[in-house]
Amino acid sequence: MPYSPEHAVQTRGRIVESARRLFNRHGFEQVTIDQIMAAAGLTRGAFYHHFQSKNELYAAAVASFITCNPFAIQTAEAAEQLRDPRRLARMLVELYLSDEVLENIDLHCPLYALPADVARAGLEPQEAYTDLIRGMGHIYRSALKGVRDASRRAETIVALCVGGMVLARTTNDPDLRKSLRASARHQALALLKAD
Template structure:
């Protein structure tokens, strides 16, 4: 008896979630399809029913962060959506650069967890990565509506948040980890001020 379309959607989601976690922890090159499928509780043969290639799966894993990240979950729980764009943008900066997110590798955003991998990846993963950058920038631009240099400010805020986390992840000095993120947070929030 064939599986239902709903079962196929759920299975695909399990594979994507398994891949996202493993890619975050080990990187694209270090993770095999066998590892991904085993972590999803499936056989390797099932992979090709859902994806054409590891690159396609990688793109899906990067894109999935839009719905499984702490910010999306928190805003959905708070039912805030885009009612208060300034508050939403501040919350994104605070959460993105938080200890909670830094300490939980499974929650790491591909923008700072996987930049080297994506730079070497194919067009699909790069497009998914680009969409994440644009999505984050959109939240900041919306908060800066009416500000003459809103686009530049929004891109600078993205760079501060992502850069702050990239550097914080690479140092073994806890004090530096904290101060890098605090400096990025301070500057990003200063850019949000509409004068």
């Protein structure tokens, strides 16, 4: 008896989630299809029913962050209270640069967890990564609507958030980790204020 379409969607989701976690922890090159499938509780043969290549899965894993990240979860849980674009943007800056997110590798955004891997991985993962950059920028541009240089500010805020986390992730000095993120947060929040 064939599986239902819902089963196929759920299975694909398990594979993507397994891949996202493993890629975050070990990087694209270090993770095998067999490891991904074992972590998802599936056989290697099932992989090819859902994906043609590891690159295609990588793109799906990067793209999946749009719906499984801590910000998406928090805004979904508090949708009625968070209609103000400025409040949403400030919340994203605070959460993105938080201790909670830095300390939980499974919550790491591909924008700071995987940039070198994505740069080498090919067109599909780069397109998914670009969509994340644009989505994050859109949140900040919406908060800056009517501000003359809204696009430049939004891109600067994205760069501050991502760069702050990249640097914080790479140092073993806990004080520097905090101060890098605090500096990025301070500048990002200042840019969100209207002239």
